[in-house]
Amino acid sequence: MADAGGWRPPRPCEAYRAEWTLCRSARHLLHHYYVHGERPACEQWRRDLASCREWEERRSAEAQRSLCESERARVQATRKHALVWTLRQSPPADWHLPLPQEEKDQ
Amino acid sequence: MAGAAGGPQQQQQQQPQPQQQQQRVACQVFPERRAQGGSGQGLLSSVFSNDQGCQRLLLKTLQTNPYVKLLLDAMKHSGCAVNKERHFSCEDCNGNVSGGFDASTSQIVLCQNNIRNQAHMNRVVTHELVHAFDHCRAHVNWFTDVRHLACSETCVRDRAILSILAVRNISKEVAQKAVDEVFESCFNDQEPFGRIPHNKTYARYAHRDFQNRDRYYSNI
Numbered sequence: 619m620a621d622a623g624g625w626r627p628p629r630p631c632e633a634y635r636a637e638w639t640l641c642r643s644a645r646h647l648l649h650h651y652y653v654h655g656e657r658p659a660c661e662q663w664r665r666d667l668a669s670c671r672e673w674e675e676r677r678s679a680e681a682q683r684s685l686c687e688s689e690r691a692r693v694q695a696t697r698k699h700a701l702v703w704t705l706r707q708s709p710p711a712d713w714h715l716p717l718p719q720e721e722k723d724q
Numbered sequence: 725m726a727g728a729a730g731g732p733q734q735q736q737q738q739q740p741q742p743q744q745q746q747q748r749v750a751c752q753v754f755p756e757r758r759a760q761g762g763s764g765q766g767l768l769s770s771v772f773s774n775d776q777g778c779q780r781l782l783l784k785t786l787q788t789n790p791y792v793k794l795l796l797d798a799m800k801h802s803g804c805a806v807n808k809e810r811h812f813s814c815e816d817c818n819g820n821v822s823g824g825f826d827a828s829t830s831q832i833v834l835c836q837n838n839i840r841n842q843a844h845m846n847r848v849v850t851h852e853l854v855h856a857f858d859h860c861r862a863h864v865n866w867f868t869d870v871r872h873l874a875c876s877e878t879c880v881r882d883r884a885i886l887s888i889l890a891v892r893n894i895s896k897e898v899a900q901k902a903v904d905e906v907f908e909s910c911f912n913d914q915e916p917f918g919r920i921p922h923n924k925t926y927a928r929y930a931h932r933d934f935q936n937r938d939r940y941y942s943n944i
Contacts, residue, residue, distance in 0.1 A: 626939075627943065628939065628943040629933075630936075633932070636929065640926075640929065645923075649922045653920065690944050699912045700909060702875045702909050703872055706863055709803030709804045710859065714810075716810075717810070718829070
């Protein structure tokens with residue numbers, strides 16, 4: 619975890635509010651149910667919003683801990699499936715090269 | 725997504741190298757691409773040039789569409805900055821295909837004779853940029869591994885199967901098996917959006933998160 623000095627919430631508090639609102643919207647409920655077959659879980663966004671505000675107002679260490687834990691869990695959830703392909707170490711070498719006909723023209 | 729195609733047409737002037745021939749992805753049918761040395765103009769006069777209309781629609785998409793803006797940012801961040809003149813080509817295509825990604829030339833081809841309006845252009849550019857993004861960040865064996873092709877096409881299972889069948893001479897069972905094998909992983913790989921962007925609101929939120937990523941990862 620980052621040191622207490624210089625730490626701030628991973629997202630601005632408005633972002634937590636926006637995500638919580640979006641999560642609870644009728645449209646999101648429909649999308650989520652259609653894709654996953656169950657209702658979305660929005661409570662964690664509300665908790666994160668509360669932690670964020672608590673940090674802003676009182677610099678609460680508990681709020682910091684709770685936010686870090688919550689966001690790490692989100693990152694973990696996105697990484698639990700191994701990728702089908704191998705990631706590159708660097709972009710394709712020919713991405714920026716001129717087109718073959720341009721080379722002929724020059 | 726791409727319309728059904730009859731399969732890639734043979735190029736006219738020379739027999740392409742097997743590797744070169746095999747670099748085009750998914751939605752492509754480009755019969756005269758190489759022979760005419762680039763974009764063909766078709767029968768319409770240049771006053772109402774398909775190319776000009778295509779370029780105009782493309783420019784608007786690149787400047788305003790939130791899905792595309794995020795993908796462009798993500799690609800720049802991955803070392804594949806996109807240049808409109810270099811990486812896009814408006815051309816006439818056979819069939820009712822809307823576009824394709826040509827990995828051998830790092831170009832997105834837009835079928836100007838089939839893209840009718842701004843919304844359509846938005847969808848085609850988004851779709852092809854996803855292919856380009858996958859090509860940029862991973863070693864994708866577009867033609868030698870059906871699972872990789874399936875992965876790049878995966879959003880909805882049945883659509884992925886149809887997309888594969890449109891461009892590969894394989895049986896439906898093989899296509900289904902490829903999609904099933906990769907579905908769990910590929911459906912959950914939501915890069916660069918970090919979520920399924922059901923509409924522009926989600927895409928804007930995703931873009932906001934992408935722009936915030938330095939702060940995010942240094943504080944968790």
